[in-house]
Amino acid sequence: MQFVRFGVVAGLLLSLVYLLLSLYLRSLRRERLENDWAGLDAAAQAQTERDAYVAAGLRRYERGLWRWLLLLVYVLPGLALAWLVYVVN
Amino acid sequence: MRNLKRVLRGCVLLLAGLYLHYTLPQHDIAKVTGVSDRLERLSWVQKPFFNQGDLGAAEGEMRDLRLINSVRVNSWFFGLWRGGEQVMVYRNEDTGVYPPYFKFDSSDLEAEATALAGKEQWVSITHYGWRLRFLSIYPNAVSITPVSGPEHRVFPWFNLFFFGFLLVAGVTLRAMWRQFLERMVDPAMESLEDGYDRRKSRIQKWIDRWR
Structure with a gap:
């Protein structure tokens, strides 16, 4: 029973961490994309609208490697836990 | 008011420090002199400082308390200063998931x-917890590993990594909070202020008409 409760609480906490981190990293990426657009010259800015540029960049980001690496939020504590159980017992 | 804040902050820091000192692992260099096992009924003061005898067993009023008797090298200040010998008694209980030793x-x-x-074998006893003699509270031994002699020192790798992780987590949280303020709260506040100004000026105009 203790373990079920632990699993549920740990899962919820890790999900919270995952959610916060994913929002944070997305926000950082959005900020960078906005700055990138602002750095373009006038001709390039005329070609793509600001919102479209940012949205396209975010879509690329969501398919990218970073989103997958974020799953380490679950994997690393799991590995640490397995290692701890092995070492202690 | 500022002093009150300081005192409160000091209390919180002190409590956190005590909690970590109780919960994080420490290593004693010791010789095991014996084990003992006795039936015990814990009082409400003792209960927070004990786990359970065996994880699978049901909890009753009476329970077995396993103890490990030892003579250890006396140490102060997180083991940096040491000298002399002292008897030490550890309890030997399953921790389960809390504190998270998974023993x-x-x-x-x-x-x-x-x-x-x-x-005559010297061992390193990994343990957490305090020995409080006037309440009969014992540190919990987590593992015993043989070492070469009483001069052996164990480097606290786990604690190093733990505090490093705490530092990284703290810095990340701070950065996240700042990003949140900068990207979400500030723009919202600005647009709110803009709207407020417009509204005020409109009302002002209306009042002005009646003057």
């Missing part, structure tokens, strides 16, 4: 301690 093998540890009892 389920208290019986095995008792067997190990029994095998070492009375021998």
Whole structure:
């Protein structure tokens, strides 16, 4: 029973961490994309609208490697836990 | 008011420090002199400082308390200063998931301690918790590993990594909070202020008309 409760609480906490981190990293990426657009010259800015540029960049980001690496939020504590159980017992 | 804040902050820091000092692992260099096992009824003061005898067993009023008797090298200040010998008694209980040691093998540890009892072998006893004599509270032994002699020192790798992780987590949280303020709260506040100004000026205009 203790373990079920632990699993549920740990899962919820890790999900919270995952959610916060994913929002944070997305926000950082959005900020960078906005700055990138602002750095373009006038001709390039005329070609793509600001919102479209940012949205396209975010879509690329969501398919990218970073989103997958974020799953380490679950994997690393799991590995640490397995290692701890092995070492202690 | 500022002093009150300081005192409160000091109290919180002190409590956190005490909690970590109680919960994080420490290593004693010791010789096991014996093991003992006795029936115990814990009072409400003692209960927060004890786990359970065996994880699978049901909890009743009376329970077995396994103890490991030892003579250890006396140490102060997180083991940096040491000298002399002192008797020390550890309890040997399963921790389960809290504190998160995931120790389920208290019986095995008792067997190990029994095998070492009375021998001249120096061991490192990993433990957490405090010995409070006036409340009969014991630190919980987590593992016993043989070492070369009383001069052996164990480097606190786990604690190093733990505090490093705490630092990284703190810095990340701070950065996240700042990003949130900068990207979400500030623009919202600005647009709110803009709207407020417009509204005020409109009302002002309306009042002005009646003057």
